[in-house]
Amino acid sequence: MRTILVVLLLVMVAGVAAAAVQNATAPSLTVTVESSKITATGVSPGSRVLFFGEGFEPKKFHAVFHRWSKVIQDTQNGTVSYVLDQPVTWNALWIVTDLRTGHYAIVSTPGFSIIRSDLTGRSLKHDAAGAISRFVFSRMSADFVYVAPGGGAWSLLARDGDANDADGIVNGETTIDLLRASPVDGTDTARQFSPGGTLFVIDPMRLDVLELKLDGSILAGAH
Numbered sequence: 001m002r003t004i005l006v007v008l009l010l011v012m013v014a015g016v017a018a019a020a021v022q023n024a025t026a027p028s029l030t031v032t033v034e035s036s037k038i039t040a041t042g043v044s045p046g047s048r049v050l051f052f053g054e055g056f057e058p059k060k061f062h063a064v065f066h067r068w069s070k071v072i073q074d075t076q077n078g079t080v081s082y083v084l085d086q087p088v089t090w091n092a093l094w095i096v097t098d099l100r101t102g103h104y105a106i107v108s109t110p111g112f113s114i115i116r117s118d119l120t121g122r123s124l125k126h127d128a129a130g131a132i133s134r135f136v137f138s139r140m141s142a143d144f145v146y147v148a149p150g151g152g153a154w155s156l157l158a159r160d161g162d163a164n165d166a167d168g169i170v171n172g173e174t175t176i177d178l179l180r181a182s183p184v185d186g187t188d189t190a191r192q193f194s195p196g197g198t199l200f201v202i203d204p205m206r207l208d209v210l211e212l213k214l215d216g217s218i219l220a221g222a223h
Contacts, residue, residue: 028042028103029041029042029043029096029097029098029103029104029105030042030105031094031096031105031107032107033094033107033108033109033110035084035087035088035089036083036084036086036087036088037081037082037083037084038051038081038082038084038094038096038107039079039080039081039082040079040080040081040096040098040105041078041079042078042098042103043074043078043079043080043098044074044078044098044100044101045074045076045077045078046073046074046076046100047073047074047098047099047100047101048071048072048073048074048099048100048151048185049071049072049073049074049080049082049096049097049098049099050069050070050071050095050096050097050099050145050147050153050184050185051068051069051070051071051072051082051094051095051096052068052069052070052094052095052096052097052145052155052184052200053067053068053092053093053094053095053202054066054067054068054092054093054143054202054204054207055088055090055091055092055093055109055207056090056091056092056207057088057090058090065204066088066092067143067157068082068084068094069155069184070082071099071153071184071185088109089109090109091108091109091112091207092108092109092112092207093106093107093108093109093112093114093202093207093209094106094107094108095145095200095202095209097147097153097198099147099151099152099153099185100150100151102147102149102196102197102198104147104198104211106209106211114209115206115207115208115209116208116209116210116211117201117203117208117209117210120138121137121138121139121173122135122136122137122138122201122210122212123135123136123221123222123223124136124193124218124219124221124222124223125175125222125223126222126223127177127179131192132192132193132219132222133177133178133179133191133192133193134166134175134176134177134178135175135176135178135193135199135201136173136174136175136176137173137174137175137176137201137210138172138173139160139173139174139201139203139205140159140160140172140174140205141157141158141159141160141174141203141204141205142157142158142159142174142176142201142202142203142204143155143156143157143201143202143203143204144156144157144158144176144181144199144200144201145184145199145200145201146178146181146193146197146198146199146200147197147198147200148191148194148197149194149195149196149197150196151185152183152185152191153183153184153185154178154181154182154183154184154191155181155182155184156176156177156180156181156182157204158174158175158176159174160172160173160174164176164180166180176201178191178192178193179191193214193219193222194214194219195214195215195216195219196214196215197213197214198211198212198213198214199211199212199214200212
Protein backbone atom coordinates (compact mmCIF):
# COMPACT_ATOMS: atom_id res chain seq x y z
CA MET A 1 0.00 0.00 0.00
CA ARG A 2 2.86 2.33 0.90
CA THR A 3 4.56 1.55 -2.42
CA ILE A 4 1.39 2.42 -4.34
CA LEU A 5 1.09 5.76 -2.51
CA VAL A 6 4.70 6.62 -3.31
CA VAL A 7 4.15 5.81 -6.98
CA LEU A 8 1.00 7.94 -7.08
CA LEU A 9 2.82 10.87 -5.47
CA LEU A 10 5.64 10.58 -7.98
CA VAL A 11 3.15 10.58 -10.85
CA MET A 12 1.41 13.66 -9.43
CA VAL A 13 4.71 15.51 -8.98
CA ALA A 14 5.76 14.60 -12.52
CA GLY A 15 2.45 15.88 -13.85
CA VAL A 16 2.81 19.20 -12.01
CA ALA A 17 6.39 19.55 -13.28
CA ALA A 18 5.28 18.85 -16.84
CA ALA A 19 2.51 21.44 -16.56
CA ALA A 20 4.97 23.98 -15.23
CA VAL A 21 7.28 23.39 -18.18
CA GLN A 22 4.36 23.67 -20.60
CA ASN A 23 3.24 26.95 -19.05
CA ALA A 24 6.78 28.27 -19.04
CA THR A 25 7.16 27.55 -22.74
CA ALA A 26 3.68 28.68 -23.79
CA PRO A 27 3.80 31.10 -26.75
CA SER A 28 3.75 34.79 -25.91
CA LEU A 29 3.71 37.94 -27.97
CA THR A 30 6.83 40.10 -28.02
CA VAL A 31 6.69 43.48 -29.75
CA THR A 32 9.55 45.79 -30.71
CA VAL A 33 9.08 49.40 -31.80
CA GLU A 34 11.27 51.19 -34.30
CA SER A 35 10.67 54.63 -35.78
CA SER A 36 9.29 53.20 -39.03
CA LYS A 37 8.23 49.68 -38.08
CA ILE A 38 6.50 47.68 -35.36
CA THR A 39 7.33 43.97 -35.21
CA ALA A 40 5.47 41.22 -33.33
CA THR A 41 7.12 37.85 -32.69
CA GLY A 42 5.59 34.76 -31.12
CA VAL A 43 2.51 35.02 -33.34
CA SER A 44 0.56 31.79 -33.79
CA PRO A 45 1.29 30.43 -37.31
CA GLY A 46 -1.06 31.85 -39.91
CA SER A 47 -2.85 34.13 -37.48
CA ARG A 48 -3.89 37.71 -38.15
CA VAL A 49 -2.36 40.47 -36.05
CA LEU A 50 -4.05 43.77 -35.20
CA PHE A 51 -1.89 46.88 -34.86
CA PHE A 52 -4.02 49.63 -33.32
CA GLY A 53 -2.80 52.90 -31.91
CA GLU A 54 -2.69 56.65 -31.84
CA GLY A 55 -0.42 59.54 -31.07
CA PHE A 56 0.27 63.26 -31.42
CA GLU A 57 2.77 64.68 -33.88
CA PRO A 58 4.01 68.06 -32.62
CA LYS A 59 4.02 70.97 -35.05
CA LYS A 60 5.17 74.52 -34.48
CA PHE A 61 1.99 75.82 -32.85
CA HIS A 62 -0.19 72.71 -32.65
CA ALA A 63 -0.19 68.91 -32.71
CA VAL A 64 -1.61 66.57 -35.34
CA PHE A 65 -3.57 63.54 -34.12
CA HIS A 66 -2.75 60.22 -35.82
CA ARG A 67 -4.72 56.97 -35.59
CA TRP A 68 -3.63 53.56 -36.88
CA SER A 69 -5.66 50.39 -37.43
CA LYS A 70 -4.14 47.63 -39.51
CA VAL A 71 -4.57 43.84 -39.63
CA ILE A 72 -1.70 41.83 -41.12
CA GLN A 73 -1.59 38.06 -41.63
CA ASP A 74 1.34 35.96 -40.48
CA THR A 75 3.16 34.05 -43.22
CA GLN A 76 3.68 30.95 -41.05
CA ASN A 77 6.97 32.14 -39.52
CA GLY A 78 5.54 33.65 -36.33
CA THR A 79 6.75 37.19 -37.05
CA VAL A 80 4.64 40.05 -38.38
CA SER A 81 5.76 43.62 -39.10
CA TYR A 82 3.71 46.75 -39.67
CA VAL A 83 5.64 49.34 -41.70
CA LEU A 84 4.47 52.87 -40.87
CA ASP A 85 3.80 55.44 -43.59
CA GLN A 86 6.19 57.86 -41.92
CA PRO A 87 8.72 57.63 -39.08
CA VAL A 88 7.17 58.11 -35.64
CA THR A 89 9.50 59.54 -33.00
CA TRP A 90 6.86 61.42 -31.04
CA ASN A 91 4.41 60.25 -28.36
CA ALA A 92 2.43 57.30 -29.66
CA LEU A 93 0.79 54.22 -28.18
CA TRP A 94 -0.05 50.88 -29.85
CA ILE A 95 -2.07 47.80 -28.93
CA VAL A 96 -0.81 44.72 -30.81
CA THR A 97 -2.98 41.59 -30.65
CA ASP A 98 -2.79 38.07 -32.04
CA LEU A 99 -6.45 37.71 -33.05
CA ARG A 100 -6.42 33.91 -32.88
CA THR A 101 -5.00 33.48 -29.39
CA GLY A 102 -5.92 36.84 -27.86
CA HIS A 103 -2.33 37.38 -26.71
CA TYR A 104 -1.47 41.06 -26.81
CA ALA A 105 1.13 43.67 -25.93
CA ILE A 106 0.78 47.40 -25.29
CA VAL A 107 3.82 49.32 -26.50
CA SER A 108 4.85 52.91 -27.09
CA THR A 109 7.44 55.07 -28.75
CA PRO A 110 10.74 54.58 -26.88
CA GLY A 111 10.91 57.19 -24.12
CA PHE A 112 7.13 57.61 -23.90
CA SER A 113 5.75 55.93 -20.78
CA ILE A 114 2.65 53.78 -21.03
CA ILE A 115 0.01 54.98 -18.57
CA ARG A 116 -2.66 52.49 -17.53
CA SER A 117 -6.06 53.92 -16.72
CA ASP A 118 -7.64 52.67 -13.51
CA LEU A 119 -10.85 50.64 -13.65
CA THR A 120 -13.07 53.12 -11.84
CA GLY A 121 -15.69 55.06 -13.73
CA ARG A 122 -16.52 52.28 -16.16
CA SER A 123 -19.40 49.83 -16.50
CA LEU A 124 -20.95 47.30 -18.86
CA LYS A 125 -24.62 47.59 -19.79
CA HIS A 126 -27.35 45.51 -21.41
CA ASP A 127 -29.04 46.71 -24.58
CA ALA A 128 -32.79 46.65 -25.17
CA ALA A 129 -32.60 43.00 -26.25
CA GLY A 130 -30.79 41.99 -23.06
CA ALA A 131 -27.36 41.42 -24.63
CA ILE A 132 -24.30 42.91 -22.95
CA SER A 133 -23.13 45.18 -25.75
CA ARG A 134 -22.57 48.59 -24.19
CA PHE A 135 -19.59 50.01 -22.33
CA VAL A 136 -19.71 53.28 -20.40
CA PHE A 137 -16.49 55.17 -19.71
CA SER A 138 -16.36 58.29 -17.53
CA ARG A 139 -14.25 60.26 -19.99
CA MET A 140 -15.10 62.89 -22.59
CA SER A 141 -13.75 60.69 -25.39
CA ALA A 142 -12.88 57.06 -25.95
CA ASP A 143 -11.11 55.15 -28.71
CA PHE A 144 -12.45 51.65 -28.24
CA VAL A 145 -11.30 48.23 -29.45
CA TYR A 146 -12.89 44.88 -28.60
CA VAL A 147 -11.21 41.58 -29.48
CA ALA A 148 -13.62 38.64 -29.31
CA PRO A 149 -12.52 35.20 -28.08
CA GLY A 150 -11.41 33.08 -31.00
CA GLY A 151 -11.19 35.95 -33.47
CA GLY A 152 -13.01 39.05 -34.63
CA ALA A 153 -12.34 42.63 -33.58
CA TRP A 154 -14.23 45.92 -33.72
CA SER A 155 -13.36 49.55 -33.04
CA LEU A 156 -15.13 52.86 -32.51
CA LEU A 157 -13.93 56.39 -31.77
CA ALA A 158 -16.52 58.37 -29.83
CA ARG A 159 -16.84 61.62 -27.92
CA ASP A 160 -19.35 62.54 -25.25
CA GLY A 161 -22.50 63.76 -26.99
CA ASP A 162 -21.44 63.06 -30.60
CA ALA A 163 -23.08 60.70 -33.10
CA ASN A 164 -21.02 57.71 -31.87
CA ASP A 165 -21.92 58.26 -28.21
CA ALA A 166 -24.72 55.72 -27.72
CA ASP A 167 -26.66 57.76 -25.14
CA GLY A 168 -26.53 60.84 -27.39
CA ILE A 169 -26.25 63.37 -24.59
CA VAL A 170 -23.48 65.43 -23.04
CA ASN A 171 -23.18 64.02 -19.52
CA GLY A 172 -19.46 63.67 -18.80
CA GLU A 173 -19.18 60.07 -20.00
CA THR A 174 -18.93 58.23 -23.31
CA THR A 175 -21.13 55.23 -24.06
CA ILE A 176 -19.87 52.73 -26.62
CA ASP A 177 -22.34 50.44 -28.39
CA LEU A 178 -20.54 47.37 -29.74
CA LEU A 179 -23.20 46.97 -32.43
CA ARG A 180 -22.25 50.38 -33.84
CA ALA A 181 -18.53 49.59 -33.95
CA SER A 182 -16.77 48.99 -37.26
CA PRO A 183 -15.16 45.59 -37.88
CA VAL A 184 -11.38 45.59 -38.17
CA ASP A 185 -11.37 41.79 -38.49
CA GLY A 186 -14.47 39.66 -38.95
CA THR A 187 -17.90 40.88 -39.97
CA ASP A 188 -20.28 39.20 -37.53
CA THR A 189 -23.01 41.70 -36.64
CA ALA A 190 -24.72 39.54 -33.98
CA ARG A 191 -22.13 40.25 -31.33
CA GLN A 192 -21.88 40.98 -27.64
CA PHE A 193 -19.24 41.01 -24.91
CA SER A 194 -18.30 37.45 -23.96
CA PRO A 195 -16.03 35.66 -21.47
CA GLY A 196 -12.50 35.51 -22.83
CA GLY A 197 -12.85 38.70 -24.85
CA THR A 198 -10.59 41.68 -24.24
CA LEU A 199 -11.72 45.28 -24.20
CA PHE A 200 -9.30 48.19 -24.71
CA VAL A 201 -9.97 51.91 -24.45
CA ILE A 202 -7.49 54.67 -25.25
CA ASP A 203 -8.32 58.20 -24.14
CA PRO A 204 -7.33 60.27 -27.21
CA MET A 205 -6.74 63.36 -25.08
CA ARG A 206 -4.48 61.74 -22.48
CA LEU A 207 -3.09 58.73 -24.37
CA ASP A 208 -3.64 56.47 -21.40
CA VAL A 209 -5.11 53.01 -21.91
CA LEU A 210 -7.64 50.81 -20.16
CA GLU A 211 -7.39 47.04 -20.69
CA LEU A 212 -10.08 44.71 -19.42
CA LYS A 213 -10.09 40.92 -19.82
CA LEU A 214 -13.71 39.82 -19.58
CA ASP A 215 -14.85 36.88 -17.48
CA GLY A 216 -18.10 35.68 -15.99
CA SER A 217 -17.86 37.76 -12.81
CA ILE A 218 -17.26 41.00 -14.72
CA LEU A 219 -20.12 40.30 -17.13
CA ALA A 220 -22.41 39.43 -14.22
CA GLY A 221 -21.98 42.98 -12.96
CA ALA A 222 -23.49 44.49 -16.12
CA HIS A 223 -26.46 46.78 -15.45
